[in-house]
Amino acid sequence: MxxxxxxxxxxxxxxxxxxxxxxxxxxxxxxxxxxxxxxxxxxxxxxxxxxxxxxxxxxxxxxxxxxxxxxxxxxxxxxxxxxxxxxxxxxxxxxYPRSMSADSAWCLVSFSIPEENRHLRHQLRRRLHWIGCGTVSPALWICPAYLLEEVEEILAELEVREHATVFVTERPRVAGPLAAAVAQWWDLDEIRGHHEQFLTEHGPDGARAMDAVISPREAFSIYIRSIDTWRIVPYIDPGLPADLLPPDWPGDDSSALLHTLRARFSGLATDFVSQVTGTRIDNPGRDAIRPLSGSARP
The missing domain is CATH 1.10.10.10 (Winged helix-like DNA-binding domain superfamily/Winged helix DNA-binding domain)
Incomplete structure (x- = not known):
């Protein structure tokens, strides 16, 4: 599902x-x-x-x-x-995107799926990619250990758990610099591109956030479009340790922009949704919902 x-x-x-x-x-x-x-x-x-x-x-x-x-x-x-x-x-x-430190644990996923189920092999690789796993080899994938639960869920949902072995381990040892291996396991250019797209498209909104007077309707538009652009980033970016990434990595800047946009626009955006639907929402993520006075909507 x-x-x-x-x-x-x-x-x-x-x-x-x-x-x-x-x-x-x-x-x-x-x-x-x-x-x-x-x-x-x-x-x-x-x-x-x-x-x-x-x-x-x-x-x-x-x-x-x-x-x-x-x-x-x-x-x-x-x-x-x-x-x-x-x-x-x-x-x-x-x-709440997570990130690894230099001594964080890693997760390795090894699998061998029979040829008659190669469609499941394709689905498994696709879904491992979409939770931020890197490819050591076609049948060996790697990710931070905090993604272990999501890995297990994917294996169970695709009914391929019996064909996979999952390891939790210390920092991998490779022949050369680990940063060079990481650059082969993950498409860092693709991940960087998503961060930079978010910064380019929504950085001006972040600059306006400090002192602009904005209506709830406009805040809603800014907020939804920013979250819509950002939502891919924490899926394909697993939060690798800073010492294994290029020194000009844009991850911290894009995360800071996200927090700025949320702080400035999410409340007004929620007010707009409350106005449109006739249902008062305190804040996304909370359970308190109450009808607006005089509303005839369900």
Whole structure:
């Protein structure tokens, strides 16, 4: 189920990706249900016209994230139960990215999947890549030990646990500098590119955050687009030790920008969602939800 729900292939900035970002941040806080009209209005704040949003809703529904449900004669969508733990795991990744120190433990994943199940081999490699694992060889992957639980979940969900051996170990020993090996195991240029894209696209918003007067609607647009760009970064970047990365690595700068944007815009963005839906949300991640006075919405 997680492979269907964890749609990492949606391009950040696309209509489908923006819709998923809104769903991921707010629908749990709305009691797990949102009306079609409210989704259309929220997407309109991002400059997305209704026809494109409706198409994206269909795509997200096909991915198994939402199911149609009418409440009090209002058409809407309910978040599927299986999505809740996936989104909670995503919260931890997106908002609280972890990083290794020089003495942190590592995880090695060795597998040998029979040829008749080569489609599972492809899925396993794809999903290991999307949680930040590096490739030592086609059948030997490496990651920080704090990703062990996610590795085990992937192996169990694909039903290939019997074909894999997982090791937790100290820092690997290689013939040359470990930093050189790390640069072969991970595509550091790709990871750097995502960090730099986030800094380039949203750095100006961070500069404005200090003293600009911004409406809740504008803050919502800035916040959703920034999280939508950022959400890929903590998945493909496993948080490698600083001594194994290039000295000009942009990871700290992009993380600092994320914190700046969240501090400045997330509260106003939540206010806008509360206004649109008629449901007061204190803060994403909290359970307190109460109807706005005079609201007739479910």
């Amino acid at each position: 997680s492979e269907i729900l964890d749609d990492m292939d949606s391009r950040p900035g696309s209509t489908t990706s923006l819709l998923r970002t809104i769903v991921g941040i707010y629908v749990r806080e709305l009691g797990g249900w949102v009306s079609v009209a409210d989704l259309l209005e929220l997407m309109d704040a991002l400059g997305v016209p209704d026809p494109r949003t409706r198409t994206a809703i269909v795509r997200v529904k096909k991915k198994g994230l939402l199911v149609p449900e009418t409440r009090d004669r209002v058409a809407g969508y309910r978040l599927v139960d299986e999505a809740v733990p996936m989104l909670a795991r995503g919260d931890r990744r997106v908002y």
